[in-house]
Amino acid sequence: MSDGSLNLDDFGDLIERPDSGVRRDAEERRARTGLPAGALGRLDELGEWLAAAQGRVPVEPVSRPKVLLFAGDHDVASLGVSARPAGGAHALVRAALEGTSPAAVLARRLGVPLRIVDMSLDCDPDGLPEEVTRYRVRRSGGRLDIEDSLTAQEAERAFRAGMAIADEEADAGTELVLLGDISVGGTTAAGVLVAALCGTDASVVTGRGGGRIDDLAWMRKCAAVRDGLRRARPALGDQLRLLATVAGADLTAITGFLLQSAVRRTPVVLDGVVSAACALVAQRVAFRAPDWWLAGQASGEPAQARALDRMALDPLLDHGVTAGEGTGALLALPLVQAASALAAELPVRAAEPDGADGAGGSGQDGGRPGAAEALDAT
Numbered sequence: 001m002s003d004g005s006l007n008l009d010d011f012g013d014l015i016e017r018p019d020s021g022v023r024r025d026a027e028e029r030r031a032r033t034g035l036p037a038g039a040l041g042r043l044d045e046l047g048e049w050l051a052a053a054q055g056r057v058p059v060e061p062v063s064r065p066k067v068l069l070f071a072g073d074h075d076v077a078s079l080g081v082s083a084r085p086a087g088g089a090h091a092l093v094r095a096a097l098e099g100t101s102p103a104a105v106l107a108r109r110l111g112v113p114l115r116i117v118d119m120s121l122d123c124d125p126d127g128l129p130e131e132v133t134r135y136r137v138r139r140s141g142g143r144l145d146i147e148d149s150l151t152a153q154e155a156e157r158a159f160r161a162g163m164a165i166a167d168e169e170a171d172a173g174t175e176l177v178l179l180g181d182i183s184v185g186g187t188t189a190a191g192v193l194v195a196a197l198c199g200t201d202a203s204v205v206t207g208r209g210g211g212r213i214d215d216l217a218w219m220r221k222c223a224a225v226r227d228g229l230r231r232a233r234p235a236l237g238d239q240l241r242l243l244a245t246v247a248g249a250d251l252t253a254i255t256g257f258l259l260q261s262a263v264r265r266t267p268v269v270l271d272g273v274v275s276a277a278c279a280l281v282a283q284r285v286a287f288r289a290p291d292w293w294l295a296g297q298a299s300g301e302p303a304q305a306r307a308l309d310r311m312a313l314d315p316l317l318d319h320g321v322t323a324g325e326g327t328g329a330l331l332a333l334p335l336v337q338a339a340s341a342l343a344a345e346l347p348v349r350a351a352e353p354d355g356a357d358g359a360g361g362s363g364q365d366g367g368r369p370g371a372a373e374a375l376d377a378t
Helices: 011-012 020-031 044-056 075-079 089-098 102-110 152-171 186-198 213-235 238-244 246-264 273-283 302-311 327-345
Strands: 064-075 116-121 176-184 268-270 293-295
Touching: 011 246, 011 293, 011 327, 020 044, 020 327, 044 327, 064 089, 064 102, 064 152, 064 327, 075 186, 075 213, 089 116, 089 176, 102 116, 102 327, 116 152, 116 238, 116 246, 152 238, 152 246, 176 246, 176 273, 176 327, 186 213, 186 238, 186 246, 186 268, 186 273, 186 302, 213 273, 238 246, 238 273, 246 273, 268 273, 268 327
Parallel strands: 064 116, 064 176, 176 268, 268 293
Antiparallel strands: none
């Protein structure tokens, strides 16, 4: 990409799967701990996945996670498809910044930094910190049922913003990203993306959202997804055009972030239906990318269930949490950290020949590719 153009096909070449040789080494090390096979259940699988992602055995315990929330408003909310008022996402952002949202409370309790990126909030940017607003593309997004959410130029700008943020987090040493969104109308956009990519009808993917809307609002939402789906289908051959048509700046940035994070070998825990929908778009771009992601929780949204099934991602938790904003991913974090601690610290039964505990194909270090080796996000 030396000419600065954005070609999504490049991701298919740049994204590699986590190291399978290292994963085999992790499996062999686990077998030498003396614990019965299956005694740790899914924790074994998580530990081996982390080892492959890090490129090292034993795995490094996860000590530098971060919550990353992309924020935006969607004009489709003006149709009464959400339990929250249209243009109201900025109030949710302020609550998170003030530490009073569920995700902020959990992040504080778990000692995890929380970063919010405003992509398209419907408010004056001067009312929020500069580090929150510096990537903003526009104010709110077009009404997806009757018009494009973004222009082509705005979609590329949002996508590149997501890529740049992935590079920033990788360069800062973030070991695991807990990815979510703060949006009003975002689950409607997510439903359109999932219905389009899975080839299903609007009613199959339309859920009640984080605010658990009533039946009348659900019918309005279903109609909006149906109309958005009609507009999205012609764009299925061009994923950036699809995002511009119905996704909005926040979902477009999440998609760029997910792909570039896979390039940089940064593991990601997906939160709810919005991040799952963006992951499904990213899978269409690069089929190996989902190997870098975990599904933190089952939110109960039908579109999320469809998307995760298509990507063969099995949620770690299922507690019926619909709060969004990274809450489900945060709840899954202690499970991931427990898996990494066990994989790192359980002793093996007997001494092995030199190098037996070392990493496989990519070496003990594993290391992430530098920004210069990844897609240019500028």
